[in-house]
Amino acid sequence: MAGRIFNLCLFCAATSSVMCAVQSGGGSGNTVSDSSSSRGPHFDTAASKNVTALLGKTAYLNCRVKNLANRTMSLQVSWVRHRDVHLLTVGRYTYTSDQRFRAIHQPHSEDWTLQIKYPQHRDSGVYECQVSSTPHLSHFIHLTVIEPDTEIVGGPELFIDRGSTINLTCVVRHSPEPPAYIFWNHNDAIISYSSTRGGVSVATERGETSRSVLLIQKARPSDSGNYQCNPSNARTANVTVHVLNGEHPEAMQHGGNQRMGPSLGALAFISYVLLVYC
Template sequence: MTRRKSEARANIASRLSCHCELVTDKNIKGHLTTSSRCITESNHKHEGEEAAISRLMCAGVDAGACVDGRMCLIDMEYPELSTAPYFMAVGNRNVNTTVGQTAYLHCRVAQIGDIAQVSWIRKRDLHVISSGSVVFASDQRFQVLHPEKSENWTLQIKYAQERDSGVYECQINTEPKIFLSYFLTVAESRALILGPGVVKAGSAINLTCSVSQAGMEGLVYWYRDQEILDYEGPVSILTQETPEGTTSRLTIRDAAISDSGNYTCWPTSAQPSSVLINVVLEGEQPAAMQTGVGAHTCPASHLLWVLLLSLALTLLPGPR
């Protein structure tokens, strides 16, 4: 706390619209007494630091502060206004994403100045990912997003992998050092396919594939055995994105015996799901129905493509 006397009175009073008013109260014996107090004009327009000082200087001041019944000359203690860097509110620091998506860890720092630096640290091995806008990780999936003159220092991790899960720290190199911890969880996303295992010939095959992954990137493909299905003839596919995830609906009108087979819903950024559909004639006994998720039901060409993609992502170097 710092005491500022005549200098404070001159500087603050010249900017502060504080005036005196008379107050009439009853004392203990019931007699009326008159005193004075400081008030702030209702139309004063202070902002930022001055507003804080204004409220502090005009509140609860002794009657003796009133001079000539006009101006409040205030002599009191108030705290120094800090110019040190500090973290601003960023919301949830528990970040969840799925394999292949982009993860964002948002860090906001005010009053960073020209000397202090913001750094990102991976806690498990104390690896310094970045200092300022300079990224030290050899893995190009890691970037720091900092628009010029912005308070945002966002760590971006593209094509997130399960190995990226863990604790990350946004640090400011003050003395002592201050930091915020972020908890990143990267999980594998899987599709879920729902629909009847047995369909009567002449009726419609209706299958629904759901991926509980907000902001899912890529497309959703449908296969029957080794054949990719498109929007031709009796086949219709409707894919919709919602805040909760992605839903794709496959409809085949007037199903025939030849439409029997293994149907696979394959999102490009999630594990596939399959179901075996039997189209039967009226009164015919259906074959055993199978449902499940597994690569053994997927088309060979698509499986090869996914294996190559997974291998490429695995070979991407982590930050060193």
């Protein structure tokens, strides 16, 4: 009889059937199991992904466990921080004195979420979502805490010939959402694009990486000074502009600074700005 059972199971595997019928000795009854419904607890990795969070902005690490409620025994889902092997949560309860951490779980939900308020760079690392089965099940999620980065291309110093066009490109990276605005300052004063000086324009492109291009035509010595790019949700960036009267001061070579033009990508964007605004 053992040989008969063995042959039946091989047939099921060969036909890729999700159902397998096994006949026990002497009886006519069959035991039928569906592999999808009888499968024990397991992780839905598509809904339990690595997380990139903004410094200081609440992060949510989600762990989705399928078929947890199908078990006759009571199983718990826990979160463990690997950096110091610290148990953070068990079920809906939090087991840490750090009040930034909280367990979130709605009844009848498959999602077990670890909330981290005001995340810092030190919170980056591996977090383990663990199911208390035997043996226990683990799924690892990596948290990366980043800070928006602001850069003025070609800084920190730019040397411009008098009469040429000053073009400053400010790039904002690693922002979870595009900045609501990007202001430009010159020597701590907000630049007015409708001033009597004329020839001043700005164009901003918002997206995963945001760019703002400031154009000042027919540069004059009074345009020299400190320029500051101020995004609404990131740090400021500065550049010092020197408008030259044809001279070539030693400062141009100091520290490797030279006249610097925009990149090819920036040139294309600037050409678009000139066509639209000039």
